[in-house]
Amino acid sequence: MARKISRRALATYVADQLLEGVALEPITQQIAAYLVESHRIKELDLLVRDIQTILAERGHVFGEVVSAYELSEATKKSIQEFTKQATGASDVRLEAVVDPAVLGGVKLRLPGKEYDATIARSLTTLRTRYKKA
Amino acid sequence: MSELSITELSKELRSAIQSLETTGNLDEVGVVLRIGDGVAWIYGLRDAGYSEVLEIETDNGIVEAFALNLLEDEIGAVLLGEDSEVKAGQGVRRKGSVLTVPVGPELLGRVVDPLGRPLDGGPAIKTSQQGVVERNAPGVMDRKSVHEPLMTGIVAIDAMFPIGRGQRELIIGDRQTGKTALAIDTMINQAKQKTGVINVYVAIGQKLSKIARLVDRLKQEGVMDQTIIVATSPSDPASLLYLAPYAATAMGEYFRDNSQHALMIYDDLTKHAVAYRQMSLLLRRPPGREAYPGDVFYLHSRLLERSAKLSEDLGAGSLTALPIIETQAGDISAYIPTNVISITDGQIFLETDLFYQGIRPAISAGLSVSRVGGAAQTPAVKSVSSHLKLGLSQFRELASFAQFGSDLDEATKNQIERGQRLTELLKQHQYQPMSVWQQVVSILAVTTGVFDVVPAAKIKDAQQALLTRLWADHKKEMDILDRGAKPTDDLLKLIDTTAKTVAKGFEG
Numbered sequence: 001m002a003r004k005i006s007r008r009a010l011a012t013y014v015a016d017q018l019l020e021g022v023a024l025e026p027i028t029q030q031i032a033a034y035l036v037e038s039h040r041i042k043e044l045d046l047l048v049r050d051i052q053t054i055l056a057e058r059g060h061v062f063g064e065v066v067s068a069y070e071l072s073e074a075t076k077k078s079i080q081e082f083t084k085q086a087t088g089a090s091d092v093r094l095e096a097v098v099d100p101a102v103l104g105g106v107k108l109r110l111p112g113k114e115y116d117a118t119i120a121r122s123l124t125t126l127r128t129r130y131k132k133a
Numbered sequence: 134m135s136e137l138s139i140t141e142l143s144k145e146l147r148s149a150i151q152s153l154e155t156t157g158n159l160d161e162v163g164v165v166l167r168i169g170d171g172v173a174w175i176y177g178l179r180d181a182g183y184s185e186v187l188e189i190e191t192d193n194g195i196v197e198a199f200a201l202n203l204l205e206d207e208i209g210a211v212l213l214g215e216d217s218e219v220k221a222g223q224g225v226r227r228k229g230s231v232l233t234v235p236v237g238p239e240l241l242g243r244v245v246d247p248l249g250r251p252l253d254g255g256p257a258i259k260t261s262q263q264g265v266v267e268r269n270a271p272g273v274m275d276r277k278s279v280h281e282p283l284m285t286g287i288v289a290i291d292a293m294f295p296i297g298r299g300q301r302e303l304i305i306g307d308r309q310t311g312k313t314a315l316a317i318d319t320m321i322n323q324a325k326q327k328t329g330v331i332n333v334y335v336a337i338g339q340k341l342s343k344i345a346r347l348v349d350r351l352k353q354e355g356v357m358d359q360t361i362i363v364a365t366s367p368s369d370p371a372s373l374l375y376l377a378p379y380a381a382t383a384m385g386e387y388f389r390d391n392s393q394h395a396l397m398i399y400d401d402l403t404k405h406a407v408a409y410r411q412m413s414l415l416l417r418r419p420p421g422r423e424a425y426p427g428d429v430f431y432l433h434s435r436l437l438e439r440s441a442k443l444s445e446d447l448g449a450g451s452l453t454a455l456p457i458i459e460t461q462a463g464d465i466s467a468y469i470p471t472n473v474i475s476i477t478d479g480q481i482f483l484e485t486d487l488f489y490q491g492i493r494p495a496i497s498a499g500l501s502v503s504r505v506g507g508a509a510q511t512p513a514v515k516s517v518s519s520h521l522k523l524g525l526s527q528f529r530e531l532a533s534f535a536q537f538g539s540d541l542d543e544a545t546k547n548q549i550e551r552g553q554r555l556t557e558l559l560k561q562h563q564y565q566p567m568s569v570w571q572q573v574v575s576i577l578a579v580t581t582g583v584f585d586v587v588p589a590a591k592i593k594d595a596q597q598a599l600l601t602r603l604w605a606d607h608k609k610e611m612d613i614l615d616r617g618a619k620p621t622d623d624l625l626k627l628i629d630t631t632a633k634t635v636a637k638g639f640e641g
Contacts, residue, residue, distance in 0.1 A: 007206045046166075046176055046206075053179075086159050112177050114162040114224070121190075128194035 007043055010034070011050030018051075019058060052111035061089040063110040066097045066118070071106070079108060086115075163225040165189060166207060171216050171370045172415045173198055175208040175225050184267060186228040191218040198225075199232060199372070202416045209416045211372040213248065234380045236264035236387035241331070244348060244362040247373050247380040252364055253348075264383035266376060270438035277444045279478075282511045282617070283330065283396065283453050286322030286566020287315060289496045289559040292518035292576055293525070294481055297509025298330075298394050298451035299442025303473055305458045305465060306483030310495050312457045314563050315481065316398045317347065319455065322566035323396065324356040330453075331388045331395040332360040335381040338374050338404040341366045354564065361385075371415075374408035382439050385452050389441070392448035397440060401457035402433060406469045423468045433469075434476050465500070479503040492556060493563075498525040511617040513569055517576045521555070524580075528552025550589070554579050557592035570614040571600055574628055583632040588641035595639040599632055606631070 010031065017027050035041050052062055065071065065079055076096065083092045087110065094108075103119035163177030173189065181187065181200050187210050188195045196218055202209030212219065235249040237260035244253040251258055279297035296302045304312045320332040336344050344364045351357045363381040365374045378399050388395040399405070406429055413426035421427050433456075440454035456477065458470050463485065465474065474480055479502045487495035507515075531549055535541060541549070558579050561567070567575070575596050578584045587595045603611055610627060614620055620628070 049176070050206075053177075108159075110159070112161060112163075112179065113159050114226075115159050117158075124190055124194060131194050 004038065005034075007047055007050055011047055011054050014047075014051050015054040015058065018055070019060075049111065056087065056089065056111040059089045060091045060093075061087050061110055062093050062095075063108060064095040064097050066099050066102055066107040066109060068098070068100050068102050068104050068118075070098055071096060075106075079106070083108065083110065087113075160226050163187075163208070165219060165221050165223045165225060168216055168219050168221060170415050171212050171372060172412070173210050173212055173216075173219055173225075175200075175210055176206075178208055178225060178227055181208055181227050182231075184231050186230055186232055188226045188228055189219050190224045190226070191220070193218050197228070201412070202418075211375075211412055211416070212370060213372055213376075215370070232266040232376070232380075233263040234266055234383050235260040235262070236384050237262050240361045240384055241359060242357050242361075244344070244364055246369075247363055247365060247376040249380070249384075262387065264387055266379045266383050267435075268383060268386065268439065270435070271441045271443060271447070275441075275444055275447055277442050277449065279442050279451075279505045279509050281394075281442075281451070282506075282509045283319075283394075284322055284326060284328065284511065284566075284569065285315070285319040286325065286568070287318055287494060287561060288567055288572045288575060289494055289561070290315070290481060291511070291514055291572055292559075293498065293522040294479060294496075294501050294503035295506035295510035295514070296453065296455075296503060297442070297506045298453050299440065300479070300503070300505050300509070301437045301440050301454040301456065301477040302503060302506070303456050303458060303477040303480035304483070305460060305470060305474070305480050306495070307460050307463055307485045310483035310485055310488045311493060311563075312459070312483055313347075313400055315483075315494055316400060316455050316457065317350065318563065318566050319396065320351065320360060320398065321354045321356050321564060324354065324359060325566055326568055329394065330359070331385070331393060332356065332398065333381050333385040333395055334360060334362045334398045334400065335378050336362065336364045336366075336400055337377050337402070338365055338367045338369070338408065339400060350564070371408040371411045374405060375412055378402070378405055378436055382436060382452075386439065389443060389450040389452040390448065392450045394451045395453070397452060397454045399436075399454065399456040401459050402473055403459045403469055406432065425468060429469070430472050430476075433473055437473075437476050478505045491560070493560060496559075498522055498529065511569055512619045513573050513614060513617050514576075516619045517573050517580065521576065521580070524548075525552065525555055525559075528555065551579070551582075551585070553589040554584055554587070554592050557589050558596060560593065568615055569617050570603075570611045573614060573620065574599060574603060574611075574632075577625070577628055578632045578636075581629065581632075583629060584636055586636050586641070587639040591639045591641065595635055598638065599635045602635055603628070603631055 014027055014031060035044060061083060080092055080094055105118040107118045108115040161178055161180060163175045165173050166176050167174040183203060185200050187198045187200055189198060197213045198210035200208050200210045235258050239258055239260045243251060243255060246252055249258060279299045281298040283296045283298045284291055285296060304315055306312050323330040323332060351360055361384055363377055365377045382397060385395040385397050406425060409432050410425050414420060418426045437454055440452040442451040443449055456473060458473050460470055482497040482500040483495045484497045528549060531545060535549055558575055578599055584592060584595060607627060610624055614624060
């Protein structure tokens, strides 16, 4: 039986190929075939996250900004700048998501990292502290 | 030129600090993939360290867990709270620290859980210091050999298997043989004799009713003020049972490191090993003998190695350990008992047979041993108890042999009778630890042959009468003897005369 290839090794392979400019189709075909054959389709979402993390380490950050209301262009731009500075990445692509559940403030979701300045998070922290005391 | 480069350096440093500050709030986050049986499998958090505390964000606040399995693609973490709150998909953050518990004198008199949260309904515990739960044991140069006695107040132990401060002495035996009773008496003795030793009692998976009874008793005896109880019940998650002895040791170490003396009682390490086995199997670590994981020896060795007598440079504090192990049908060659026997500096073996013969404490003279305590024995007790262990072992041998024939020579008969008296003498009621002078006088009365005229059945009464008489008539001398120095000839003569007078009243 072939040895199980770790998800991280798979992700590194895909990220390397993408950065080398290899066309998307042959890679996806390869990976899809491997996942089906080794019964690991369930890990697909995690694999995509892993690829994102490795790409972020190589300077290409894909993330999302979650807020309760639509953000202004200026705010979006400053978040973009902040992300560039914080991650040191040259290529930052952020997607804006509106989610009323965060109540207020903003949450920046990057691969493997997060900046959470939402009211929902503050409330959770407060609740835990109150519970402990 | 050099000034210019310094200005440059300062500018560089400032900008570096600024960039550090801006990245400061960017937390590393992971996601709960699966959860069950108190173990959460987490995706992400690549920089998490072994035993690091993780915070899982649930709908009802943050639940803590600690990372124990660091795999390439996921982390296995054991929850420190209820797993009903945690669901797959919830975010996880690193706390950036390993587990710590509050330590300090504020904990004295309290009943806490392994995370230092009060269980006694008292106010929240606020200490100025925190102790690391997993800490390295003191090194060779930080130690001193065990030389001060830790009196248990139990004649059989103090005379035959003396325990020194900084020693690890295992209490081992089947269920219902009086293991916990020995430990509790030792705790009570610390208060009665005003030794200043702090007691830390760790209940690992013990019934809460038993802990409540223990607390009541300790309060009655006035011991609670110098005692910390770390309690876990069978309904607590295995992670808490696993942590309990380490957390309690951290609390005890505070006193050890501050030139004080503390006594740790781990009740019991069998349940601790079982809790660790449960965690390990759920974390999918390969099982070994009796399904325990491969590192079950290290589990206990690293815990007990933290008990030590510190060198003068470090304040000469000490941490003594009395771990308890429960055997099945007296089998001391099972996995966990042999492990802990080899780690500790001796063991007190309690036998079911003796217990049901009414010999309580049911200490087996042949199988019990104290490897380092001899150097720490109180000189007064040492001077009178040198042949006690041998005599008692020989008596038990002879007694079983004598069952088969009634024609015995005079010498053997005498030895058996002396042995019977000695056995009677070493019987001791629970919660009645004896002070040094009481032990010395009692042993002398039997070993010198003064009580040979007293029938074995009346030995306890004669002993009581002797102690009462001496305390009433010669309190000053007994106070001197109680300080522990070897008794003078005059004192020995005094005890001998009084014992003879008392013995006359009990002649059979």
